[in-house]
Amino acid sequence: MRNHNKTAILKQKVVSLVTEEKPFLRLKQVQTTPEVGKTPARGVLDDGFELHKAAKADFEVRAKHLARTQRVNWTVKQFRSLGNKLFEIKWKTGDVQWRALGYDDKDGYFVVVKLCTHKMEVYDPPKCIESARTEKTAAEAGQKKVIGYVL
Amino acid sequence: MDMSSKLKEDLKDKEYRDAFVAAYVRNGVAFQIRTMRDSRGWDQKKLAEKMGNPKLQPIISRYENPDYGRYSMTTLLELAQAFDVGLIVKFAPFSELIKRDDAILDEPLDVDSYAKDLLAPQRLKATPISDVQNLWERIDALRVSGYCQTSVQDRQGNAAGLMRVPLSLNVAQPLSTNIQGA
Numbered sequence: 503m504r505n506h507n508k509t510a511i512l513k514q515k516v517v518s519l520v521t522e523e524k525p526f527l528r529l530k531q532v533q534t535t536p537e538v539g540k541t542p543a544r545g546v547l548d549d550g551f552e553l554h555k556a557a558k559a560d561f562e563v564r565a566k567h568l569a570r571t572q573r574v575n576w577t578v579k580q581f582r583s584l585g586n587k588l589f590e591i592k593w594k595t596g597d598v599q600w601r602a603l604g605y606d607d608k609d610g611y612f613v614v615v616k617l618c619t620h621k622m623e624v625y626d627p628p629k630c631i632e633s634a635r636t637e638k639t640a641a642e643a644g645q646k647k648v649i650g651y652v653l
Numbered sequence: 654m655d656m657s658s659k660l661k662e663d664l665k666d667k668e669y670r671d672a673f674v675a676a677y678v679r680n681g682v683a684f685q686i687r688t689m690r691d692s693r694g695w696d697q698k699k700l701a702e703k704m705g706n707p708k709l710q711p712i713i714s715r716y717e718n719p720d721y722g723r724y725s726m727t728t729l730l731e732l733a734q735a736f737d738v739g740l741i742v743k744f745a746p747f748s749e750l751i752k753r754d755d756a757i758l759d760e761p762l763d764v765d766s767y768a769k770d771l772l773a774p775q776r777l778k779a780t781p782i783s784d785v786q787n788l789w790e791r792i793d794a795l796r797v798s799g800y801c802q803t804s805v806q807d808r809q810g811n812a813a814g815l816m817r818v819p820l821s822l823n824v825a826q827p828l829s830t831n832i833q834g835a
Contacts, residue, residue: 524758555663556668557672559668559672559676562676563677566758567680571762575687594720653659
């Protein structure tokens with residue numbers, strides 16, 4: 503069983519090595535506010551970083567460095583699976599652990615559905631993962647609009 | 654909004670600016686150490702040994718974590734010595750940071766050691782198929798008495814000057830062989 507798992511992981515790595523192209527991370531976000539006149543649409547990242555400029559800078563620089571590195575070389579301190587094709591990008595700003603939860607869409611974008619903080623194994627908001635799963639399902643079904651996020 | 658104009662806008666905020674500078678250094682150092690170590694096939698212990706002390710492995714682990722950020726100049730210099738690469742630390746205007754950020758995807762994380770960089774025989778950069786096709790078009794356009802001129806690059810991608818290339822290039826051989834023999 504262990505060997506089978508190892509083979510599966512190896513195959514996955516080989517496939518991603520062959521199919522991945524730079525940038526290795528491209529971002530989108532679930533829309534929270536539609537475009538009104540000349541005011542552009544806003545998404546979950548725009549809202550979450552509105553009052554947290556340092557976290558925004560840390561996230562964007564981290565994302566740019568992940569974009570330079572093949573996903574097989576990302577570490578669990580930077581990115582991890584939460585199961586059922588939901589993932590989180592992890593980073594720290596000051597003493598606060600931040601998480602951007604999202605999924606890979608069919609066009610090769612990582613779509614962020616939820617922005618949370620994390621302390622002592624507890625997410626804030628508390629039902630962050632459950633909420634992210636709901637958002638993911640809605641976004642994949644086309645019930646939630648997804649917009650771009652320029653790094 | 655493109656990448657650099659968005660960054661210019663974001664940098665107007667002092668909190669963003671300060672965090673951006675710190676994040677750039679932290680991520681740059683951490684990702685580079687990990688990439689250089691991987692490309693040499695070393696584990697963290699091996700790198701610690703190269704630095705002269707196997708007990709430094711936990712420090713390397715911390716330095717490869719981009720959230721860490723408490724680097725000592727002495728350790729960075731020891732790492733540079735272990736990898737046999739240079740280390741550039743300098744203050745810079747934000748305009749320079751924006752330029753570097755704009756080209757961040759093209760800047761390799763891996764760095765060649767001194768031996769690979771300067772002692773290895775100089776080879777011409779591998780030429781992508783599309784460039785070869787462009788070269789043939791340019792040869793056609795510049796046809797002059799059996800020879801044409803084309804620019805060549807060294808392996809770092811810097812322009813190395815103009816070379817005369819015979820029009821009777823043998824396509825069965827690598828392009829570099831033909832150009833070197835021209």
